[in-house]
Amino acid sequence: MEDTKEQLVQIMELYNIGKKPLSRLLGWGETTVINQLKGTPRREFAEKINEIWENPYLFSDILEKNRDKITEVAYKKAKRALDEKLLRDKASNIILYLVGQANGDTAPYQLVATLFYSQAASLVVYGKPLIDEDIVYKPRNYMPYPGIYAELLKKGLHMVRTSTGGLSAEDSNLVSAIHKLLNGYSPNAVKTLLKDDRNALLLKHKEEKGSQDADSPEGIQISLSEFQAYCLEENMDPKAADLKSIRKYFDEKLKKSRNRSKTKA
Numbered sequence: 001m002e003d004t005k006e007q008l009v010q011i012m013e014l015y016n017i018g019k020k021p022l023s024r025l026l027g028w029g030e031t032t033v034i035n036q037l038k039g040t041p042r043r044e045f046a047e048k049i050n051e052i053w054e055n056p057y058l059f060s061d062i063l064e065k066n067r068d069k070i071t072e073v074a075y076k077k078a079k080r081a082l083d084e085k086l087l088r089d090k091a092s093n094i095i096l097y098l099v100g101q102a103n104g105d106t107a108p109y110q111l112v113a114t115l116f117y118s119q120a121a122s123l124v125v126y127g128k129p130l131i132d133e134d135i136v137y138k139p140r141n142y143m144p145y146p147g148i149y150a151e152l153l154k155k156g157l158h159m160v161r162t163s164t165g166g167l168s169a170e171d172s173n174l175v176s177a178i179h180k181l182l183n184g185y186s187p188n189a190v191k192t193l194l195k196d197d198r199n200a201l202l203l204k205h206k207e208e209k210g211s212q213d214a215d216s217p218e219g220i221q222i223s224l225s226e227f228q229a230y231c232l233e234e235n236m237d238p239k240a241a242d243l244k245s246i247r248k249y250f251d252e253k254l255k256k257s258r259n260r261s262k263t264k265a
Contacts, residue, residue: 004046005037007053015059016081021074025066056085057096091115091131091148094175097167101176108152109143110182113190116144116197118178121246122171123228130171135222137202142195146219181247185254192257193250201230 012022019033026032026048036045052059060082067075086093095111115131122130135144143149167175182190201222208226234249 004041004049007049008033008037008041011049011053011059014081014085015078017070017074017078021070021078024069025062025078027066027069056082056092057099060086060096091133091145093167094118094131094171095148095152097172097175098179101179107187108149109187109191109194110179111152112143112145112149113182113194114175114179115148116194117182117246118175120227120231121174121178123224124231125174126170129224130174132224134224135201135227136219137198137222138219142191142198144194144198144222178246181250185250189254193253196253196257200234201227204230 012018017025019037020030023030023032023034028045032045036042041049052062063075063078063082070078086096094115098111098114099106116135119130122128133145136146137144138146185193202220205220205222205226234253
């Protein structure tokens with residue numbers, strides 16, 4: 001665990017909030033933060049500060065639930081600072097948006113799947129990436145963004161109030177459409193889609209880049225250009241701005257997967 005006092009200082013600087021407002025926000029006595037900075041932080045205090053330091057979504061949840069405990073000026077300053085932090089990372093902003101849209105009723109794999117297929121749709125339909133991040137496949141793991149997935153598993157999902165403010169109308173409409181499409185499939189079907197695309201992408205990567213160890217701890221990196229070429233070859237229609245081709249893509253991939261299963265049986 002990082003030094004609690006240093007974490008506390010970073011939290012106050014990051015979220016532009018003072019010692020007394022932070023104490024009230026966390027439901028403690030007004031001088032608690034001041035006292036903890038002077039002495040050795042209590043265990044329960046240290047654990048709470050560590051959780052907030054690691055997870056901006058948790059701070060967002062606390063800020064909204066307890067906003068009546070601080071002044072409106074303090075709330076607005078902290079809210080503005082929080083939004084700026086979250087918006088620095090577009091992937092995190094998309095996750096935040098999806099959690100807000102689903103009222104927290106979603107699972108980590110669904111969020112990562114939505115991010116993955118929203119990226120695919122953006123590359124094909126609009127000819128540009130939604131997020132500037134290559135895909136990485138770790139050994140025996142079918143999740144395309146393992147770092148994001150690991151963070152979601154570690155920190156969990158928190159109810160948050162959000163809006164489309166951090167995303168353009170084009171991006172929010174795209175993400176919402178893909179999320180809605182994926183919600184029409186069972187969890188097993190979504191996981192099958194992800195697994196099939198993983199296998200196909202790694203096979204194509206191996207054919208083009210030469211033999212690489214898929215079991216390497218660092219994983220295999222699939223570039224944006226590779227991913228775009230793969231999606232185009234998979235018959236995602238770049239002219240289908242209504243995303244109907246993406247639904248067709250999902251249906252066809254699931255059909256092929258079921259046929260393979262029947263053949264093996």
